[in-house]
Ligand SMILES: [Ca+2]
């Protein structure tokens with residue numbers, strides 16, 4: 001490798017910012033063929049030879065191209081500064097060895113890069129996307145047989161804007177941790193979609209910075225699966241989808257069952273679910289269905305429930321919908337329940353019993369004793385009243401005393417529909 005030209009090329013911000021990396025990374029070997037080609041062909045590289053295990057390979061060509069592998073390869077470090085590169089591994093294993101900065105995409109401000117991994121195994125200790133603010137990076141692992149194995153940390157969006165897509169049966173694994181939008185100002189999206197598509201780890205999965213300094217979303221759809229030792233949703237971040245997250249989850253932000261906005265579906269958390277005081281569960285409901293959060297472990301509730309009525313649906317008073325179920329127990333309650341799309345006197349209340357959370361729609365029918373607003377005074381009104389016993393629930397507090405008690409029960413019984 002020529003040392004002469006490298007004297008001019010490597011004095012970048014990155015080298016300053018990552019002094020620790022320079023000890024192990026050699027002079028960079030740049031990919032020079034904007035049309036793509038074979039990894040092993042020396043003509044495609046700035047040194048006239050493909051990089052080897054002591055080298056840093058750098059991809060800084062603009063445009064979209066593929067790099068084809070005919071066998072296993074190893075590097076010290078791989079950097080993408082620009083372009084959209086597809087690694088066609090063709091069954092090969094590609095290893096990046098540097099333990100600190102193994103695969104680095106869009107390290108400096110203004111850089112934009114995309115990487116797609118197909119048809120083989122990419123192994124790296126650390127993967128870091130969009131290191132600087134105003135940098136963008138997108139990583140896709142596509143297709144059965146495509147695997148990204150991260151033996152330490154996976155960071156999707158440190159200070160910039162980043163996405164990771166795991167699709168069509170591909171898999172991504174991490175060991176120490178995976179972070180989406182790890183630092184203040186970062187923005188990250190993760191998509192895990194399709195049968196046998198997996199994002200799995202033996203450490204925590206952090207969805208956005210915990211206190212809301214960054215914004216992240218994790219969307220798990222079409223039988224995709226994520227797993228981690230635990231998952232934390234930051235205050236400005238979201239978990240959504242119609243598939244499964246296998247981890248105990250702490251929600252400081254938003255959980256929204258369904259694949260996309262206005263998709264009514266079931267999201268499963270295989271583990272415990274704790275909704276913090278800043279957390280919110282969003283459920284959409286129309287005439288024919290509703291979102292459901294299913295939890296296999298214990299549920300601890302606080303924070304908000306937001307019920308969104310879709311398609312101009314106005315549920316009749318007394319309508320009940322199951323919005324959360326658990327195989328474990330439920331403790332706590334939502335601090336606040338809001339209804340969007342409502343008109344008139346329609347309101348929603350929450351009833352929790354036997355591991356089931358139901359949304360109960362109530363309307364003011366003007367009839368004394370008719371708590372639910374369905375025009376009749378019957379056992380459902382009694383059950384509703386009892387579920388708010390001792391509270392100041394306005395619908396159940398028939399005499400406006402500020403307390404739901406025996407006097408209200410007497411009013412319900414006294415106005416019983418015969
Ligand atoms: Ca939904």
Ligand SMILES: [Ca+2]
Nearest residue numbers: 370372374376
């Ligand atoms: Ca009623």
Ligand SMILES: [Ca+2]
Nearest residue numbers: 397399401403
């Ligand atoms: Ca009362």
